[in-house]
Each structure stands twice: as structure tokens, then as C-alpha cells.
Amino acid sequence: MFEKLDPQTPDFTEQNIAKLATLFPNCVTESKDENGVLKKAIDFDLLRQELSKNIVEGTKERYRLEWPGKREALLTANTPIDKTLRPAREESVDFDTTKNLYIEGNNLEALKLLQEAYLGKVKMIYIDPPYNTGKDFVYKDNFTRGRDEELQESGQVDEEGNRLVQNLESNGRFHSDWLSMMYPRLRLARNLLKDDGVIFISIDDNEVHNLRKICDEVFGEGNFIASIVWKKKTNGNNMGEIPPVHDYILVYAKDILAEDILRGEKIPDDYIEKNYKNPDNDPRGPWTTADLSANHIGPYFPIKNPKTGKIYYPPKGRYWVFNEEEVKKRIVDGRIIFGKTGLSAPVQKKYLKERTSLRWKSETWWDKHGYNEDGTQEMQEILGTKIFTHPKPSRLVKNLIDITTGDGIILDFFSGSATTAHAVMQLNAEDGGNRRFIMVQLPEKTDEKSEAYKAGFTTIAEIGKERIRRAGKKIKEENKEKEHIENLDIGFRVLKVDSSNFKDIYATPDSITQESLFEAVEHIKADRSAEDLLFGVLVSWGVDLSLPIRKETLEGKEVFFVGHGDLAACFEEEIDETLVKALAKKEVLRVVFKESSFKDDNIKINTEQIFKQLAPATEVRVI
Secondary structure (H helix, E strand, O other): OOOOOOOOOOOHHHHHHHHHHHHOHHHEEEEEOOOOOEEEEEOHHHHHHHOOOOOOOOOOOOOOOOOOOHHHHHHHHHOOOOEEEEEOHHHOEOOOOOOOEEEEOOHHHHHHHOHHHHOOOEEEEEEOOOOOOOOOEEEOOOOOOOHHHHHHHOOOOOOOOOOEEEOOOOOOOHHHHHHHHHHHHHHHHHHHEEEEEEEEEEEOOOOHHHHHHHHHHHHOHHHEEEEEEEEOOOOOOOOOOOOOOEEEEEEEEOOOOOOOOOOOEEOOHHHHHHHOEOOOOOOOOOEEEEOOEEOOOOOOOOEEOOOOOOEEOOOOOOEEOOOHHHHHHHHHHOOEEOOOOOOOOOEEEEEHHHOOOOEEOOOOOOOOOOOHHHHHHHHHHHHOOOOOOOOOOHHHHHHHHHOOOOEEEEEEOOOOOOHHHHHHHHHHHHHOOEEEEEEEEOOOEOOOOOHHHHOOOOEHHHHHHHHHHHHHHHHHHHOOOOHHHHHOOOOEEEEEEEEOOEOOOOOOHHHOOHHHHHHHHOOEOOOOOHHHHHHHHHHHHOOOOOOOEEEEEEOOEEEEEEOOOOEEEEOOOOEOHHHHHHHHOOOOOEEEEOHHHEOOHHHHHHHHHHHHHHOOOOEEEEO
16 A cells, blocks of 8 residues: 655644654643544643743643642642752762662652753653552642741641651542642653653552543653553452452553563573474574464465465465565575475464564563562561561562663662662572662651561661662572672662752842851851762762762862763862862863862962863863
């Protein structure tokens, strides 16, 4: 079938809508044309909201999910924050060499802090957020109020000093509060995904319908891949007429048209041994057979068995996968064969050595990937007591990661007991992969009556970090016979969301007294270390937070070198031309100093000229 040429000129409106849909998929809606036919259109109220720092009201009817607080949630996603990430070496494992990150703090703030360094770099996201059962908690986020209300109104704490609030079913905004929590986080998460990235979200019946709608809006309805039904337990414990024994895992792509979004499940060795044979001693090695026809429109012609003369056509409604010339060539080459009796239809040989990836499409997830009770037992074996209630089994998450990637960054911003980190390390140990993880978890306090608290864990984050420490050692011990195990990264760099490294830059002239005037000259907070400043620079400059860091003494000053020439930082006092020239000769990509550190104003002025002369490609900044 030939595609008809369109005699009309291009529809630039449709093209512009497509361009806007790439940037703002949530702004694409449906409207009716003059003939009453539905067509894609732009929700200009939402587009205005995307481009505004204030709440934009709109009354136009349209097809979309609405709830009280949606505009505030959108504004919250777009509002900048004055935060930083501070390193915690003492809580980390292999701080200087690991590629893994464990971020402790509000995950909305963490996602904002990751935007510069990890924009478009995350291959996979897996999250297991609160299911909104009426018993769990949701974040309260609002970054639109004044700074004097920041602690209470920004989502850091509620009226009682809690970061999270229980979302009771009696709450008039029961669904709305949950949606307002999820919406900005998913929008920020989408920014972090690579073009071939994918997100998996666990959920149950309480909010799966609403989650599907907001994901259609955030990721685009066309980027929906699947809703996996996962059997979480073997019985419903007499809970209702139809016991709830399953959860869902919603799967969305960043761009459904990208290549290699998913790579399928690994084919077991016993399957390969059973199905790939070489009965005819083919020099190309073991092979199996595959259909020579397909149901998509293609070549249709008779194929003749050269030995018997029998003629074959594709089955009804199907077509050959190769053209006539290619079929003849493959018959001569022995790549297309007929049954021993000569009565069987022709089939093609598929050689084991020609398979680029020994994988197949994922089969049912109903009861093949572990249960919640497996996750509970797994945690108990690692930590010695029943710490967590029904955590996801690492086997489940490991298989999700396995069908997605052999390397790349895996993000979980509802980390909980750190099942995802455990799964990443386990899978890397099994197949030698180079996957990296970024875990984000609020230091939510454990109940004083809980087993976790009795075991010495005062926060959920402490549980997650200790699990990674113990699981890493266990995995390495259990796989010590493997050649690649010595290179397995079981470390993690702990970073904590905190207030800015700098004093209140929003202070008004009226608020500065004579006594505080000299304090205002030094704008860096007194409790911040040089390494705190370094990570603040990495966040602001968008440098990978997992790059190796080393300290050197250069011309008597302590200098941090990040990565392989990615950045150099010196926060010492009395910076002179000798150090500046020595740093310039290193020819790193970026150099940063404290603005107040230069010996005098002439040195500060000359620094720019020195770098222009000795290292013109180096970008120099001050804090």
C-alpha cells in the first residue's frame, strides 16, 4: 500500500501543539472543532500557569482531572527553593569512591536540588508512595508563602511540628491532598528521566484510578506502557467478598518512541539449552526456528520447496517477513528450511550467537516475582527483627530493573526501607552491571512502640541506610567466587537536605542593625564546612554529585578536585596570584572561590585575566 501525498500545505498549528506537548504534556487537552469533532488543543490557562509565578485562575471547561489545590500543586512544582545538600561522611560507606547516593530529606526539595545535575540522565525510576489508605501520611507542601511562615507552610512541618500529616478518610480533601502531594513530585521526576527512561509506580485500588489520570497528564497519555497486576499475598485473610490480594505497578515512558525503553526478561539458561540445538551441524552454531510470516502488511508470493516442488503461501491474513529475493537467498544459505517430510511450511532459523540480547518479552507478573511476606522475611534476615510492615521484596524491584537496563541511574524518591538500593546491588552482583542508585527518604520518626524503635532505629532513613550497609556486605560475601565482585559498588554517599549555606539573602535593609552589619559582610553561615560549600557548588552548578573527590595542598592551600578535571574549589583565605596561576595550569572545566577570600581587590580582578590567558576554557565563579 502506498501512502498518499497530502496536497495541502503543513498545518503549523498542529505542529506547534506537538512542540508544546513535548515541553508541557499536561497542557494538551481536547476540544471540539466547528463540526463537533474532538481534536487536540492547548489548555491556555494551564500554559499561563506554567509561565507564571502566581496562581492563574481559569473557568474554561475541558477534559482533565481537577481537584482543590491543583494550581497550588503546579505552582509548588515550579517554585525555586533556597536549600542545599550537606554531606554526612560518618554515615556513608566508601564516600570518596562510591557512585551511589542516599539523600535524606523532603523528597520534593531533593527532586528540585537534583534538577541541574541529573536533568535527563535517569534511566529508571521506581517508587512505592503512600497508597492513601486513610492510615498513612502525606506531605504538606507550599512554597508560596513568606519566609516567616516557611517552616510551617513549606511542607517541612505542620502545625504540630510534624513534616508529614495523616490523611484521614474523614478529611474533606482526602483525595485532593494526596493528589497535591504526588503531582509536583511526578512533574519533577519526569524532568530527570532520559528520553528512553521509564518510571514504575506501585499503587493499590485506593488511588490507582487517580494516579493513572495524573500520570496521563504529566507523562502524556500516549506514553503509557502497562499496568502490571502483581500478586502481593496468597490470601485475603477473609477481607471482603473479593479479597484484595494484588497491587498495581503503573509503567510510563518518557518518550514511547525512543529505542530500548525496556529490554525484557533474561532468558533462563535451561530454556536456551532446551530450545537451541544444532542437529544438522550448522557451522553457525545452535539454532531454533521462528515463523516466516507476520500479521503486518508485507510481501505476498509463493515459496517453492526446492526438493519437493510444493508451493506455500502465507497463512490467511499474514504476509512473509522477507521479500522474494531474500527468501531465495536464505533457502540456498540454509537459513530457511522445510520439514523432514517436505509437507511442513517453511520456517527461518534463529541462531543463538546472533541474538544481541538473550531476553524475551516480560511474562505475567501475577505470582512470579515474590510476595510482601518475602519482603518482610528478607528485612528480618538482614536486620534481625521484624522492622518494616510489608516492604516490597527486592526480587520484585530487581526484576523491574532487570527488564529496564544493565547500567544507568536508578532513582527511588520514596525509598522507605531501601529495597531499590538492595535490588540494584544484588542485580549488579549477578550480571556484572554498572547500575547506580539514588535513594531519597525523609527522616520520618518511627513509632516509639514499634519494633524498629526498640531495635534502635529512630527514623525510617536510619533503617534504610543500615539495610544498605548490611545487604551490601551480605551480597558481596554470597558472590565472592565471581570475578567482577571486587568491583561491586556497595557504598553510598549520604547527603542531607538543609537550609542554604548562606545567611538570609532576603534580609531587607531595615532589618540590618549596626551590630549585624559586620556579620553581614561574611555571608556564609558559621557552621558550614568547606565540604558543605563544595556540595552547595556541585548542586548549583549541576555537577554530578557522585563524582570522586580528592583534596590536595596547592601552594599551601587546601583545594578540592572533583571528578577528572570537572571542578576545582578553594575556600581558603588570602588567595594570591601564585595559587590562581597554579590552578589555571590544571586546566579544569570549572574553578570556584569564596568571593571574600582574595588577598585584595587587585588579585580578584587579575584572577579573571589570568584564567583568560592560561586556561581560556575554564569557567571561574565565586560564592
